[in-house]
Amino acid sequence: AQSVTQLDSQVPVFEEAPVELRCNYSSSVSVYLFWYVQYPNQGLQLLLKYLSGSTLVKGINGFEAEFNKSQTSFHLRKPSVHISDTAEYFCAVTRPDSWGKLQFGAGTQVVVTP
Amino acid sequence: KAGVTQTPRYLIKTRGQQVTLSCSPISGHRSVSWYQQTPGQGLQFLFEYFSETQRNKGNFPGRFSGRQFSNSRSEMNVSTLELGDSALYLCASSSWDAFTDTQYFGPGTRLTVL
Numbered sequence: 001a002q003s004v005t006q007l008d009s010q011v012p013v014f015e016e017a018p019v020e021l022r023c024n025y026s027s028s029v030s031v032y033l034f035w036y037v038q039y040p041n042q043g044l045q046l047l048l049k050y051l052s053g054s055t056l057v058k059g060i061n062g063f064e065a066e067f068n069k070s071q072t073s074f075h076l077r078k079p080s081v082h083i084s085d086t087a088e089y090f091c092a093v094t095r096p097d098s099w100g101k102l103q104f105g106a107g108t109q110v111v112v113t114p
Numbered sequence: 115k116a117g118v119t120q121t122p123r124y125l126i127k128t129r130g131q132q133v134t135l136s137c138s139p140i141s142g143h144r145s146v147s148w149y150q151q152t153p154g155q156g157l158q159f160l161f162e163y164f165s166e167t168q169r170n171k172g173n174f175p176g177r178f179s180g181r182q183f184s185n186s187r188s189e190m191n192v193s194t195l196e197l198g199d200s201a202l203y204l205c206a207s208s209s210w211d212a213f214t215d216t217q218y219f220g221p222g223t224r225l226t227v228l
Binding site for chain 2: 034036041042043044045046049090092098099100101102103104105106107
């Protein structure tokens with residue numbers, strides 16, 4: 001079985017400052033990793049995913065994440081946030097043989113203030 | 115292309131009733147997954163259907179069931195509703211291949227059980 005831990009429940013950040021959201025996972029087999037964003041009263045939108053290959057993954061809206069197998073981490077970063085980045089962010093994992101079954105972390109609420 | 119649609123968007127039921135939620139996937143997608151989102155438990159996987167067959171199942175009681183039709187539209191049913199079933203129910207659709215596609219989420223159905 002695998003599990004996902006998001007280390008921060010809430011991250012306050014000033015506009016134009018960088019932000020890092022931390023995600024650790026555990027699994028006895030190889031997994032795929034994802035970051036999703038959820039804006040109020042909306043569904044989830046994929047920011048980026050890691051399946052294999054380069055450990056630095058670039059996504060939409062200026063986000064990127066780095067897969068670190070030795071530390072079992074998949075942290076999300078953005079060098080300069082906007083007010084519109086205020087949302088909840090979810091890290092998720094799935095096994096290649098159960099692609100349609102995502103396991104999510106508890107989420108990190110990002111609040112961007114001017 | 116049109117996104118994932120879920121109907122209805124909001125629903126109010128009373129304890130003991132049953133409810134059916136509908137999900138129309140993106141055209142061409144054959145996989146539909148369902149998730150329950152609550153403040154206490156977060157995002158939890160319910161089940162996944164692929165080509166009308168249940169491919170994966172989460173840890174929910176038998177009161178939660180689903181099905182998929184030949185046009186890939188999916189329904190989930192909850193019988194004998196409990197207060198704890200109040201949640202946002204999200205469905206996601208994807209093609210079968212993680213390397214060429216991802217899971218696209220609908221806006222959700224907000225179920226309130228009184």
